[in-house]
Amino acid sequence: MKITKEIVESVANLSRIKLDEAATVKMQTELGAVIDYMEILNSLDTKEIEPMSHIFSLNNVMRDDLIKPSIDRQEILSNAPDHTDETFVVPKTVG
Amino acid sequence: MMNINKMTALDIGAEIKKGNITAVDAVKAFYDTIESTDNIINAFITTNKAEALRKAEDVQKKIDSGKLTGSLAGVPIAIKDNICTKGMKTTCASKMLGDFIPVYNATVIEKLEQAGVIIIGKLNMDEFAMGSTNETSYYGSCKNPWNTNKVSGGSSGGAAASVASNQVPMALGSDTGGSIRQPASYCGVTGFKPTYGTVSRYGLIAYASSLDQIGPIAKSVQDCAAVMDVICGKDERDGTTLDIKYGGLLESLNGNIKGMKIGLPKQCFDKGLDNQVKNSILSMSDTLKELGAQVDYIEMSFLDYVIPTYYILASAEASSNLSRFDGVKFGFRAKSFDGVTDMYSVTRSEGFGDEVKKRILLGTFVLSSGYYDAYYRKALQVKSLISKKFNEIFQNFDAILCPTTPTTAPNLDQSLSDPLQMYLSDIYTVSANLAGLPGLSIPCGFDQSGMPIGAQIIGAPLDDKKILNIGFAYQQNTEFHKMSPKGV
């Protein structure tokens, strides 16, 4: 699998990470090397194997539908880089 | 006057209980060492002396009145900076969370506080736990106390280095691919990664949720067991914790390993392994035999696949886990941008370091449309295969003995230039994470330059007691874990 510049750019865009020209080239080389190295997995026949997303057969971990008090709004907002007394603030999302 | 700094956590706890020293004495002693050594070691990102001393006084009163009776009451601990501490900065060693003050405590922090353990600071680490040398930290690398030109290891470098340099008797780290065991090995201390699901991850800032596990780094297996007794257990806030009653791990240690079957994976003694490391492990194997264990070579044919599998899975989860750092709710926001999408991109580009960005891009790639099956799904299949192979091994063996790392600690500024080489330093540790197994790293020797060598003991799921007991048996009969770096 060859990692092209287009792949790096598309992945960077999906990740919301801005790369300048130099960083894009550097990432292309480094990601390319890592992904090349990963090709070794293709030598394993895994056709019959179920993908394993959870390591132990733990299941049905659920809680009861009981309300607990929410936390103070001031605390919710305390780490926000921009906020009012009531809400977080972001640049306008509609034109 | 006794040297508190050189004592184990349990010894400090015992002396406090006897009334020979107070919790305040202990906290002061360790701050003295931090203040005199950390300008070189750089193990701490944040300390909280005034608060810790106040807490020590409170705890001492509770000990005096008999309200606190645990074996670690009054003993200081330091916490890796990816575990949330209410009201105390938790940075993940990233510019992104430079000013982040959690509004809640991680479950492990609540448990430590209930046990009267005193938190004295937050520890350096690789940024968001991504790295094997502690050099990706935004706050500078943490140095190895045995040789400050060498790395402390990672990602829990601060945890291992602080214990090794007697800045603190015990620390909490987190281990996603070896991040407790590898730095413990490099710094000559004892580090334990429990079975996945043993310790609550609530409050641990996630790197790779399916692999992350909190565990102790300390000066002995007994200290690790004592910390585990405080922090383990089912947590209703973490749905992946197991509903297991361990009883006391510390209490269970008896040092009897007669008849235990221990496997030495042939593949771990092949290419890439430093000869001095190899000899130390084999010599440890002889010691275990003398103690009555039976040691045989085993096949670990999947070893070549563990690193690619680990990096695919860990990066994929990381790319998702780290998406919440977008400059809206907490942490860093870029100063100048054009609209909301640009705000995300500029914030994340400026807030994350290179290694983190690389893993986010890698993770995004392996999950993206058209590549998911070839990489992510494939890795989940290989994970299943690896887990199955381990099950087969553990049908015939009680534990696996292997090196923790292929070499002793490398020099600073050496690894990041060759990322693949850095990734390979995790080759013996990541499989325990992939299969959810408990893994212990203990000191078992030194190389010619005097750098510590670590041995790893891996057990079957939930065999945490058993492997701690093997480590305990070894430490009862050896002195490696009692060594301290010169000048400390």
Next chain:
Amino acid sequence: MNYEIVMGLEVHVELATKTKIFCSCTTEFGGAPNTHCCPVCTGMPGTLPVFNKKVLEYAVKAGVALNCDITRYNKFDRKNYFYPDLPKAYQISQLYLPFAKNGSIDIKTRSGLEKTIRIHEIHMEEDAGKLIHSPTGNETFTDYNRCGVPLIEIVSEPDFRSAEDVIAYLEKLKTTFEYLGISDCKMQEGSMRADVNLSVRPNGSEKIGTRTEMKNINSFKAIERAIAFESARQIELIENGGEVIQETRRWDDNKGLSISMRSKEDAQDYRYFPEPDIPPINISEELIEEIKNNQPEFASAKVLRYVNDFGITRADAEIIASSKYIAKIFEDTVAICNEPKEVRYWIINQIMYLMNDKGILPEDINLSCEKFAEFIKIATSDRINRPTAKTVFEAMFFASHDFDLEKYIKDNGLEQVDDTDSIREAVLGVLSANPNTVKQYKNGQTKVVGFFVGQVMKATQGKAKPDTVNKIVAEELAKL
């Protein structure tokens, strides 16, 4: 050329659990911004989701009612995208193993067309927050109260051909979920939302055209308008030699048009993968059986029963059964007074009228069935007549449960007058006041009897017993 519209629906329904899907914050609607929030639902670093048991129960109830195959081994997946209403930057949803598949539901449109809509799948997921855009400044404010409210998303097959189909389907879903007690399905509060996938094709064509997905449709009225607009837009495009682009469009109900949401930066790739923080969920045979055996009586069964047992018309039965709340008033009141036809009369003629007139929702009706039954007893006796009864009903309908019917009738002097002498007096008064009409009667125009009766009722302020009035009017006219 004539075109056929082909539509599939993606309907989001908020489940009426007390707490959110992955944390213990309340789901209550409204509340000051960011006051129904905790570290988990605002995505603070280190927090973890824990699944709410009730969500599973409600979801499976919906799946069973929509005749789906229930998935036994379930997982959650993460859907990754950046937007300020999504604090974790991923939504916990189900892609690979939705909990219900291959269902169907029968609908009947307003014009009487009956058809079956196939359900492709239903999955569970969490709701996002609310964005409030500054009207003047360049800012958007985020409120995370809705973050983590449980949703099910019902994905249909492309079985809809008209807005009427769509509305009948949504009404059927609403009724069904109301009976199950799993959602209130209020479109205006956003607890039921429909995205319309729409394409057009020449009549007779088998091939499905390129579709667009329309979001942000918030009422039945908007659905009709949006479908009309979007189908006309696509037809015009095709007629002019253009091509429909597969895209997401946002319905703007004020402007009455759909707007493309496509932008180059938003090339969508959600990078779904299994949610590692939530262990798999097994849905047991027992749970499914228990739910199947305890299903409520749905509207269609009620209609049959009302027609068969109570002898009311199918049309009236359908109106009553279309709301769980109305049906309950009907059944509970009949159980007390055993006058189904009378109860039907007052529901159809008065309750429906008052709801419509005052904009009251069925769930907000506050009528005591004991009072209603007591009222029926009075209304069917000779004590008040129909016109007076209407006044009494209305007073009772808007009053609280301790409304005293007897006192109200007494205080307002509404008791029916059956006193022959005073009624005769009134009749004679009316006859002498209307000599011309009397003349018409004498000339054989018997229709005017109704006029005299009406005048007498008026003269007695509606209190005279109509039978007695009829009788005396007839007697007096015969004497002329």
